[in-house]
Amino acid sequence: MAKNLSTTTDKWIRQIPQGKMSDNELVKLMKEYVDYDSIDWKGGRLSGTTFENTKSISELCAFIFPEFMLQNPLHADVHKGLRKIEAEILGQVLNLYNAPQTGCALLSGGGSESLGLAVLAARNRARSRGIRWPEVIMCRTAHSSIDKACHYFRIKLVKVDYDYTTWTANVKQMASKINRNTCLLIASAPDYPHGLIDDIKAISMLAQKHSIPCHIDACMGGFLLPFAEEAGFALPLFDFRLPGVTSISADIHKYGCSPKEKVLMMFRNRELRSHAIYTCVDWCGGVYATPTYQGSRAGGNIACAWGVMNMLGREGYVERAKRVISSAHKLREAAKKIHGIEVVGNPQTHVNKYFWQFLYQVYNTQPGVIDKFISDLTESVAVLVNLGGAAAAEGAAAIYGKAAAIPDRSIVGELASFFVENNLNVPKSV
Numbered sequence: 001m002a003k004n005l006s007t008t009t010d011k012w013i014r015q016i017p018q019g020k021m022s023d024n025e026l027v028k029l030m031k032e033y034v035d036y037d038s039i040d041w042k043g044g045r046l047s048g049t050t051f052e053n054t055k056s057i058s059e060l061c062a063f064i065f066p067e068f069m070l071q072n073p074l075h076a077d078v079h080k081g082l083r084k085i086e087a088e089i090l091g092q093v094l095n096l097y098n099a100p101q102t103g104c105a106l107l108s109g110g111g112s113e114s115l116g117l118a119v120l121a122a123r124n125r126a127r128s129r130g131i132r133w134p135e136v137i138m139c140r141t142a143h144s145s146i147d148k149a150c151h152y153f154r155i156k157l158v159k160v161d162y163d164y165t166t167w168t169a170n171v172k173q174m175a176s177k178i179n180r181n182t183c184l185l186i187a188s189a190p191d192y193p194h195g196l197i198d199d200i201k202a203i204s205m206l207a208q209k210h211s212i213p214c215h216i217d218a219c220m221g222g223f224l225l226p227f228a229e230e231a232g233f234a235l236p237l238f239d240f241r242l243p244g245v246t247s248i249s250a251d252i253h254k255y256g257c258s259p260k261e262k263v264l265m266m267f268r269n270r271e272l273r274s275h276a277i278y279t280c281v282d283w284c285g286g287v288y289a290t291p292t293y294q295g296s297r298a299g300g301n302i303a304c305a306w307g308v309m310n311m312l313g314r315e316g317y318v319e320r321a322k323r324v325i326s327s328a329h330k331l332r333e334a335a336k337k338i339h340g341i342e343v344v345g346n347p348q349t350h351v352n353k354y355f356w357q358f359l360y361q362v363y364n365t366q367p368g369v370i371d372k373f374i375s376d377l378t379e380s381v382a383v384l385v386n387l388g389g390a391a392a393a394e395g396a397a398a399i400y401g402k403a404a405a406i407p408d409r410s411i412v413g414e415l416a417s418f419f420v421e422n423n424l425n426v427p428k429s430v
Contacts, residue, residue, distance in 0.1 A: 052257040071299030096226040097239040102269040111219035112145040114249035114265040118215040119149040124275035126183035134183035139169035141191040167345035169198040195347040204244030213246040222250025231322035258305035
């Protein structure tokens with residue numbers, strides 16, 4: 001595993017240089033680091049990593065970022081333009097999701113943080129109502145960031161199975177798990193493992209019946225779902241038009257095409273949002289209050305998100321939604337005709353699940369990419385079918401296969417933790 005991250009010829013900078021590096025030295029060194037990438041992630045043939053690689057967007061962000069890179073929205077009284085930009089982002093996306101007049105939002109640093117804020121707000125709301133040990137209910141197809149949030153905030157997480165016909169959350173099982181400690185129900189739009197949209201209407205009605213908050217994880221579909229209908233694809237309701245929906249998370253840095261670390265966490269009203277905001281009033285350094293986990297935040301990334309949203313406009317997002325969803329549907333229908341493949345559920349948007357997952361991104365819609373992929377897929381599956389049980393996995397596939405077969409999941413967790421830590425270490429000098 002460690003060998004994949006470096007070679008014996010690598011030179012590592014192990015301490016801050018004694019003297020300054022010249023501009024030429026820095027540029028040369030940085031170019032070497034850029035060239036470390038041996039996988040062509042810009043060519044449109046890679047799934048699940050980078051969502052956008054449009055020259056005009058990159059050039060716009062390269063212009064905007066230096067103007068705001070030293071600004072911090074924590075100091076709203078100083079950086080007034082940045083404060084206005086952030087407020088406009090919140091308002092624009094709330095409008096996309098048909099939020100009521102009472103609707104409000106927070107701009108977080110990622111999908112994991114937004115889902116964490118949804119869980120935190122629900123927990124704090126429950127505690128304010130006398131619930132000492134709050135519980136969250138979700139399908140096991142919901143994103144693992146919710147597991148992480150419940151781990152961080154000491155909340156009992158109750159998982160239900162998916163419906164084996166639709167592969168979406170089993171609403172009846174969710175209903176059976178509700179008790180007086182339940183503080184939140186979660187639905188996915190779509191889920192990450194299968195690309196399927198849960199029965200959000202049914203789950204939100206269940207939440208409304210029991211006066212429980214209902215969060216919609218639209219991080220993956222955040223900037224596709226609101227434009228799908230206009231692009232020609234009918235979808236069931238997924239937003240604040242459903243009265244039982246109380247919060248929604250939506251990534252701008254995926255199909256919104258902005259640089260990383262920009263996600264909206266929307267709330268139906270300020271009362272629920274207030275439970276996610278942290279304040280400290282008895283610190284000797286003064287009053288401290290932040291809207292999200294982070295204190296200081298990168299103004300440059302916020303400004304870039306605003307710039308991209310306004311450059312593309314509604315027309316640009318509708319056009320992108322049409323390309324992505326059309327291509328995903330084309331792949332779905334082609335896969336159904338390949339002997340040896342079974343499509344999981346009925347993916348409606350951009351993720352197709354077979355015996356592996358394919359996440360369709362904007363840059364996967366480049367000319368010829370989908371046709372080439374279908375051709376390669378057909379050929380590869382035919383080879384595997386002919387090999388039968390003799391097919392042997394190699395590389396990362398072998399690692400994932402072995403991990404799935406290990407009954408003691410703590411061992412798998414230790415391996416995953418080792419991998420994460422190994423990525424953060426400078427190799428010991430020889």
